[in-house]
Amino acid sequence: MWKRDEAVRPSSGQPTAAPQPPAPTQAGAPGPRPAETSHHTEKDVVNIGKSVVIKGELNGSEDLTIEGHVEGTIQLREHVLTIGPNGRVKAQVFAKAVIVLGEVTGNVTASDKVDIRDNGSVDGDIIAPRVAIAEGAHFRGSVDMQRKGGAAQPQAAAKAAAPQQPQPAGAPQRVGA
Numbered sequence: 690m691w692k693r694d695e696a697v698r699p700s701s702g703q704p705t706a707a708p709q710p711p712a713p714t715q716a717g718a719p720g721p722r723p724a725e726t727s728h729h730t731e732k733d734v735v736n737i738g739k740s741v742v743i744k745g746e747l748n749g750s751e752d753l754t755i756e757g758h759v760e761g762t763i764q765l766r767e768h769v770l771t772i773g774p775n776g777r778v779k780a781q782v783f784a785k786a787v788i789v790l791g792e793v794t795g796n797v798t799a800s801d802k803v804d805i806r807d808n809g810s811v812d813g814d815i816i817a818p819r820v821a822i823a824e825g826a827h828f829r830g831s832v833d834m835q836r837k838g839g840a841a842q843p844q845a846a847a848k849a850a851a852p853q854q855p856q857p858a859g860a861p862q863r864v865g866a
Contacts, residue, residue: 739775747780755791766800774808787817789826796830 734752737743741757752769755776763770763782770784776791786801787793789809797803799817810827818836822828 734771737776772809 734754735749737753737755737757737759739756743757743759743761745761747753747759747761747763749765749768751765752771753763753765754771754773755778756773757775758777758779760779761781763778763780763784765784767785769786769788770782771788772778772791772793774790778792779794781795782793782797782799784799787797787799787803789797789803789805789811792810792812794812796813797811797815797817799815801817802819802821803811803815803817804821805811805823805826805828807823807825809823812827812829814830814833815828816833816835818834820832820834
């Protein structure tokens with residue numbers, strides 16, 4: 690390990706003449722390690738700190754941890770949303786998985802799982818194939834545990850039915866016109 694530190698220090702602070710002899714012998718070891726580190730950074734988790742307040746629409750394509758306040762809509766359809774112990778969310782939530790350690794006011798829709806941990810609180814409806822509520826957690830609302838395959842069909846049927854309702858209202862206007 691000491692030799693790696695020496696190889697790193699001369700390469701960053703000295704001209705290339707000093708690190709050239711150790712570089713061929715150590716090049717194989719340090720080379721894969723940065724690549725491994727970059728693989729770990731691909732799974733970064735973004736944090737919203739305690740003092741941050743967001744109002745509006747929040748979309749993302751990586752895992753997110755909220756410790757501050759968010760109001761509006763949160764969409765992380767393919768990722769994990771964690772509401773930390775200090776997190777306060779007043780929003781409609783759409784994510785792959787939702788872990789609640791703080792407070793959520795609003796409906797929560799997850800394609801995989803909703804997990805309300807000890808001292809977590811949800812006031813709103815939950816739609817997810819798997820739901821876990823720990824002892825000591827607070828929940829007020831309804832739970833719809835639809836299967837992954839079945840979840841899309843009722844929603845599609847509801848969307849198809851919604852446009853049909855205004856059409857009959859429009860039809861009498863055409864008849865009277």
